[in-house]
Every structure is written in structure tokens, then in C-alpha cells.
Amino acid sequence: MQSLLMWRATLLGALALVALTTSETIAQTVADDSATGETTAASPAAATGQPFRNPAEIVSKGGLLSTTLTVGPAELAVAGEDVVFPALYNGQYTPPLLRTKPGDRVELLLNNFAQLPTNMHYHGFNVTPRGSGDNIFLSVDSGDSFRYDFPIPKSHRQGLYWYHPHRDPFLNTQIAGGMAGGIVIGDILAPFPSLKNIPERVMLLKDLKTADGMPVADPDPSGSTKRTINGLFKPRLEMRPGQLEFWRIGNQSSNIFYKLSLGGQKFYVIGTDGNLQNRATVTETLILPPGSRREVLIYGPPAGTYLFQDAAFSTGPAGDQYPGQLMMTVVSAGTPVKRIPIPAASAFPKLPDLRKGPIAKQRTIVFADTVLSDLFYINGKPYSPECVDTVVKLGEVERWNIQNTAQEAHVFHIHQLDFQVTHVNGVAQPFNGYNDVVTLPAAASEAKPSVVTILIPFTDPVILGKFVYHCHIIQHEDQGMMSVIQVIDPSKPRPDIRMCQTNP
Numbered sequence: 001m002q003s004l005l006m007w008r009a010t011l012l013g014a015l016a017l018v019a020l021t022t023s024e025t026i027a028q029t030v031a032d033d034s035a036t037g038e039t040t041a042a043s044p045a046a047a048t049g050q051p052f053r054n055p056a057e058i059v060s061k062g063g064l065l066s067t068t069l070t071v072g073p074a075e076l077a078v079a080g081e082d083v084v085f086p087a088l089y090n091g092q093y094t095p096p097l098l099r100t101k102p103g104d105r106v107e108l109l110l111n112n113f114a115q116l117p118t119n120m121h122y123h124g125f126n127v128t129p130r131g132s133g134d135n136i137f138l139s140v141d142s143g144d145s146f147r148y149d150f151p152i153p154k155s156h157r158q159g160l161y162w163y164h165p166h167r168d169p170f171l172n173t174q175i176a177g178g179m180a181g182g183i184v185i186g187d188i189l190a191p192f193p194s195l196k197n198i199p200e201r202v203m204l205l206k207d208l209k210t211a212d213g214m215p216v217a218d219p220d221p222s223g224s225t226k227r228t229i230n231g232l233f234k235p236r237l238e239m240r241p242g243q244l245e246f247w248r249i250g251n252q253s254s255n256i257f258y259k260l261s262l263g264g265q266k267f268y269v270i271g272t273d274g275n276l277q278n279r280a281t282v283t284e285t286l287i288l289p290p291g292s293r294r295e296v297l298i299y300g301p302p303a304g305t306y307l308f309q310d311a312a313f314s315t316g317p318a319g320d321q322y323p324g325q326l327m328m329t330v331v332s333a334g335t336p337v338k339r340i341p342i343p344a345a346s347a348f349p350k351l352p353d354l355r356k357g358p359i360a361k362q363r364t365i366v367f368a369d370t371v372l373s374d375l376f377y378i379n380g381k382p383y384s385p386e387c388v389d390t391v392v393k394l395g396e397v398e399r400w401n402i403q404n405t406a407q408e409a410h411v412f413h414i415h416q417l418d419f420q421v422t423h424v425n426g427v428a429q430p431f432n433g434y435n436d437v438v439t440l441p442a443a444a445s446e447a448k449p450s451v452v453t454i455l456i457p458f459t460d461p462v463i464l465g466k467f468v469y470h471c472h473i474i475q476h477e478d479q480g481m482m483s484v485i486q487v488i489d490p491s492k493p494r495p496d497i498r499m500c501q502t503n504p
């Protein structure tokens with residue numbers, strides 16, 4: 001306890017230091033408090049029922065998204081609890097939503113005033129993994145700064161993305177500790193003129209577990225957590241009956257799944273993981289594994305009060321069990337609005353179905369728990385940044401059969417790319433679009449792994465270089481469940497690559 005108190009004293013000293021060195025940060029913190037209702041005087045009762053708000057935004061101008069994010073300690077009230085955070089962006093539990101466009105340039109200065117090293121990952125971006133791009137191999141150490149500077153291709157897909165640290169092995173500490181923010185690229189509704197002026201709600205989901213007034217540094221992913229939307233605990237959203245709204249929901253939690261429903265109301269899913277689908281798909285329950293996003297259309301229900309509920313969730317017999325929680329109360333009231341029809345499939349831009357093209361190579365990738373509860377492997381080995389596990393040729397589409405031998409779900413995510421899910425445990429999946437995250441269900445038994453089959457197009461030259469694929473249950477990633485992939489140009493001499501000893 002004494003060392004924890006001393007650490008807290010050190011943090012509060014660092015808070016004062018940040019106040020001296022980055023007045024901009026503190027100004028933004030105050031602004032954030034007023035914007036989100038995260039006031040230090042808030043009680044759990046007072047926090048309940050505050051109005052829903054979208055996150056504050058930074059918008060690109062003249063083809064440039066230019067901003068500074070400063071990582072440092074902060075003391076804030078979240079979910080009615082006063083919390084000392086070792087590291088947040090700009091002192092905010094909900095840092096700015098970055099709004100940018102295909103063809104823009106990103107210039108983002110990352111300052112690290114926190115104790116641990118960090119860096120930045122642009123989750124879902126199809127951009128360069130090299131140099132000052134979406135390069136997760138670099139480290140921004142305590143006291144250092146780094147300027148990210150890269151173009152977003154003109155052809156980039158449009159939708160909801162997000163940013164978070166990717167400095168192994170501190171991802172869980174930092175993401176579970178609140179370091180994550182949203183990014184919107186372009187205008188996903190542009191193909192649908194009838195939807196031009198409907199209300200847009202950005203809903204960034206995080207969960208927080210604390211001990212002694214601080215985020216738990218290495219949370220046990222199981223059990224109860226306080227789940228928030230844009231940092232708001234159980235806010236209240238007002239809708240008009242019949243009014244069509246556009247909800248953009250992102251799971252920014254480090255480890256937990258969300259299983260969301262609104263009293264039997266229908267969600268019309270039009271976007272998955274920042275990819276516009278080729279049609280709207282209808283569901284009453286949205287399941288979001290960690291890292292994933294769903295962009296949905298929803299009508300204001302008949303007048304009344306509805307609960308936006310996160311159901312209890314189990315990741316399997318050897319996995320994590322989460323109780324449910326109310327996320328938000330929806331109050332539908334006022335004069336009913338004439339319903340705007342959901343766009344027909346014919347209004348959606350066509351997407352290439354990768355099943356119809358040639359497949360250059362097939363691989364088996366195995367996600368496995370080990371006998372040690374804190375070690376997780378891909379293809380029989382833990383993560384090593386010093387070697388390359390998988391080499392692929394630019395221009396090729398590959399089929400990956402991803403096995404999960406564990407009695408708990410894992411979550412496959414690959415950087416720089418989107419993929420098409422074709423089969424889950426041998427069952428063919430309808431083609432609605434692409435993902436950058438997919439759940440690997442728990443194995444039926446130790447002898448019978450689950451298998452998810454995906455097609456990955458390694459076709460865009462922007463991805464040349466080294467990046468990673470990993471489990472997006474971030475505690476598993478920190479404990480080894482990540483591999484290095486390198487995309488090479490087959491028209492050039494093969495670069496000197498140090499292969500890992502076990503590789504697919």
C-alpha cells in the first residue's frame with residue numbers, strides 16, 4: 001500500500017509538472033469536463049441520466065489533419081468515481097474525435113509526459129506501416145515526442161476508426177487505462193442522399209476497473225466493469241418517434257465484448273469496421289468484439305422509455321465472464337416523424353467478392369492458450385519483434401484458416417488491411433463486406449479447434465513493409481498472442497529477412 005501511495009504522490013507531482021509544461025492540455029481538460037459532465041463533484045446518482053453527447057472533434061482543413069496529442073497523468077471523475085489516471089491523451093478520458101478524409105495528410109505530434117513508453121496505432125487504416133506512418137515498432141519513450149506524418153490514400157474506405165497505443169507489452173495497461181479515441185474518415189452516407197441530414201451519434205465504448213482510485217494496471221478481464229459511452233455513465237438519449245438516426249458504435253475496451261440491444265428495436269447495419277457494407281443487414285442484437293465497430297441506422301421507437309442494454313457475455317468455459325450493464329436510457333418523445341426508408345441493396349456501391357478471384361496461397365494459423373495462464377501463442381510461439389513470422393507477396397490474395405484450440409474465444413485482427421470472412425466452423429458466411437476484426441469462437445473440445453476462414457487481399461502497394469496480426473483481447477496480445485508479417489514486392493530482389501524459428 002505504501003508504494004501505491006508513493007506512486008500516487010509521484011503522479012500528482014507529475015500532474016503539476018504537466019500543468020507547468022502544457023497549459024494547452026489543462027485548458028482542454030477543463031473544456032472536456034464541461035463538455036462531458038465529468039465533473040469532479042459528480043456522484044454516481046448525479047452522473048446517471050446526464051444527456052448523451054458526441055465527443056469533441058478535431059476536423060481536417062485544406063487536406064491536412066494537424067493536431068497534437070499529449071500523453072500525461074490526469075485526475076478526473078469517470079462514472080461518478082474520482083480516478084487518478086497514469087496516462088491519458090490531453091488529460092481527457094474521451095480525447096478528441098479526429099475527422100478526416102481520403103486524400104488528406106495526417107500530421108500528428110505525440111508528446112509523452114507519462115512514465116511508460118507509448119506510440120500510436122491508427123486502427124483499421126490502410127496506410128503505410130513504415131517510417132512515420134502507422135508504425136507500431138517505434139517507441140515514444142517518457143519525455144520524448146514523435147511526429148506522425150503520412151497520407152491517407154484517395155481510395156481509402158470510409159467510416160469509423162480509432163487510435164490507441166500499440167507499444168508492446170503495455171497495451172493493456174494503457175488502453176484499459178483510458179487511452180483510446182475515435183477517428184472518422186470521409187462520409188460513409190454519401191451514397192445515400194435521403195440520409196443527408198439525419199442525426200449522427202458517435203458512441204465510443206470503454207470500460208473501467210479501479211483499485212484505490214486508479215485504473216487497475218493489469219485488470220483481470222473477467223467480472224464487473226463500469227462501462228461508459230463517450231465517458232458518460234448511463235446517459236440519457238432523446239429521440240423522436242420515427243426519426244431515422246445514424247449510430248456509429250466502436251468498442252474501445254481493452255478486453256471485453258459488448259452485446260447490445262434496445263428493447264427489441266431493429267438495427268440496420270450498414271458499416272462494419274470502417275467498411276461500408278454492400279447492403280443493410282438487420283439485427284436486434286449487436287455483438288462487438290474488442291476493437292470492432294458497427295455503423296447502424298435506427299428509427300426512433302414509439303413514444304416511451306427504452307434501455308440500451310449490454311447483456312452478460314461469456315467468452316467460453318476457459319474464458320471471461322462479464323455481467324450485463326445498462327449503457328444508456330433512450331427516451332422517445334414528441335411529434336412522430338415520417339420514416340425515411342432504409343436504402344435498398346441496389347443503392348449500395350458494389351464490392352469485389354474475393355471468393356470469385358484466384359487464391360495464391362493457403363495458410364493455417366493457430367491461436368492457442370498455453371499451460372501457463374499468462375502466456376498465449378500464435379503458431380506455437382509468443383510475439384517476437386526481432387523476427388518475421390509470415391512473409392507474403394504484394395498482389396496476392398491468400399486464404400487463412402485460423403484455428404482456435406482454446407476453450408475461450410480469441411479475436412483475430414490484422415493491421416493495414418481488411419479481409420473477407422467466408423466460413424465459421426465450416427459454415428459458409430454471406431458476403432456483406434469486409435472486416436478488420438473477427439471473433440474466433442471457443443474450441444468445442446481440445447481435440448476439435450474452431451476454424452474461421454478468411455480471404456486477405458495483399459494487393460494495395462501502400463501496405464509494403466512490416467506490421468502485425470494479433471488477438472484483440474489486449475491482455476492476450478500483451479502476453480504473446482501477436483505475430484509479425486512482412487509484405488514484399490515480388491518484382492524486386494527479396495530483402496534480407498530474419499525469419500522466426502517457427503513460422504506458418
Ligand SMILES: [Cu+2]
Nearest residue numbers: 410471473476
Ligand atoms: Cu485472445
